[in-house]
Amino acid sequence: MTxxxxxxxxxxxxxxxxxxxxxxxxxxxxxxxxxxxxxVRRLVDQEADAWxxxxxxxxxxxxxxxxxxDPQALPRWLYTLARNTAIDHARARPADxxxxxxxxxxxxxxxxxxxxxxxxxxxxxHRALGRISAAHREVLxxxxxxxxxVEEIGxxxxxxxxxxxxxxxxxxxxxxxxxxxxxxx
Amino acid sequence: MIxxxxxxxxxxxxxxxxxxxxxxxYRKEINAMxxxxxxxxxxAMWAFWTVxxxxxxxxxxxxxxxxxxxxxxxxxAGFGLGAVFGLAYAALSGWIAWSxxxxxxxxxxxxxxxxxxxxxxxxxxxxxFVPDSIVGLRMLVSGLFFxxxxxxxxxxxxxxxxxxxxxxxxxxxxxxxAEVAEHLKVRSEG
Numbered sequence: 001m002t003x004x005x006x007x008x009x010x011x012x013x014x015x016x017x018x019x020x021x022x023x024x025x026x027x028x029x030x031x032x033x034x035x036x037x038x039x040v041r042r043l044v045d046q047e048a049d050a051w052x053x054x055x056x057x058x059x060x061x062x063x064x065x066x067x068x069x070d071p072q073a074l075p076r077w078l079y080t081l082a083r084n085t086a087i088d089h090a091r092a093r094p095a096d097x098x099x100x101x102x103x104x105x106x107x108x109x110x111x112x113x114x115x116x117x118x119x120x121x122x123x124x125x126h127r128a129l130g131r132i133s134a135a136h137r138e139v140l141x142x143x144x145x146x147x148x149x150v151e152e153i154g155x156x157x158x159x160x161x162x163x164x165x166x167x168x169x170x171x172x173x174x175x176x177x178x179x180x181x182x183x184x185x
Numbered sequence: 186m187i188x189x190x191x192x193x194x195x196x197x198x199x200x201x202x203x204x205x206x207x208x209x210x211y212r213k214e215i216n217a218m219x220x221x222x223x224x225x226x227x228x229a230m231w232a233f234w235t236v237x238x239x240x241x242x243x244x245x246x247x248x249x250x251x252x253x254x255x256x257x258x259x260x261x262a263g264f265g266l267g268a269v270f271g272l273a274y275a276a277l278s279g280w281i282a283w284s285x286x287x288x289x290x291x292x293x294x295x296x297x298x299x300x301x302x303x304x305x306x307x308x309x310x311x312x313x314f315v316p317d318s319i320v321g322l323r324m325l326v327s328g329l330f331f332x333x334x335x336x337x338x339x340x341x342x343x344x345x346x347x348x349x350x351x352x353x354x355x356x357x358x359x360x361x362x363a364e365v366a367e368h369l370k371v372r373s374e375g
Binding site for chain 1: 192193194196197198199200201203204207208210211214215218219294346349350352353356357359360363364366367
């Protein structure tokens with residue numbers, strides 16, 4: 001399925017779910033499960049917690065799908081829902097700490113975030129993502145998942161577009177360093 | 186946007202290998218999410234609603250039989266309809282009580298719909314039988330107020346459904362167009 005077709009199909013599923021079509025809701029969950037699980041897994045330390053967060057996200061989806069006025073906003077809406085659920089989950093367990101917006105002070109980026117990614121080895125990127133800071137990991141994960149624009153990433157993580165760009169710049173640099181370190185081993 | 190098969194994002198997602206046991210537990214919980222298991226109190230509550238539905242069904246049936254020939258035909262038909270809804274409500278809640286499971290996706294909206302029709306019919310019934318006095322007039326006014334509120338609620342619901350249906354139709358057309366565009370692209374490339 002092409003990007004356009006897939007996007008329209010997902011919007012169609014949203015509207016059907018809003019009309020009370022249970023099958024559409026289930027299909028929507030099945031379609032988004034791998035992507036959201038990947039994202040949530042990068043936010044929380046334990047896999048069991050990631051599944052918990054994902055389940056709670058679907059409960060919220062079920063309850064709030066009717067409030068989504070613009071079906072086109074589904075990706076941004078879902079990522080925000082999952083992120084807030086992960087934060088609530090961490091708050092409920094004081095031992096867990098989610099330092100998503102604790103990135104260090106930034107300078108202006110020297111390159112645009114949508115420049116050539118330069119990360120073709122998905123497995124190496126996947127491994128290196130686990131070794132960079134939570135804030136960097138989050139912004140890069142959202143960028144690599146390719147569902148959101150830079151502006152939408154900013155809306156999901158609650159920072160201005162400029163901050164997303166600079167965070168992406170430093171996150172990519174940190175990721176590259178980690179990948180190089182791994183390559184030298 | 187989610188695009189071509191095996192994009193970088195897809196390859197990245199495939200790198201994540203969930204633990205089968207945890208995934209299985211999650212699947213069970215997801216299924217359970219759409220189906221609420223009822224405890225003894227929950228079942229008792231649904232059994233109560235079954236009895237209530239049966240009682241209402243019986244009441245409307247007897248009133249329909251009693252009113253036949255004495256009241257206009259539409260009134261008798263309305264009572265008959267009330268009996269049908271009462272029995273349908275009893276059947277649905279009885280099934281929930283018996284199975285001990287509530288299908289969260291389908292049953293609550295169906296129950297709400299039945300309850301709405303049921304209450305409207307019940308109020309109408311009361312309005313037909315109000316005494317010919319000042320108390321009866323008060324009851325009529327309150328009943329009318331309720332019916333207007335119910336009508337507004339129904340209209341709002343119908344309008345929302347119509348809007349969503351239009352949106353759905355437009356998206357279906359857009360989807361077909363995207364399909365045609367995809368076919369044309371494949372043909373031109375082939």
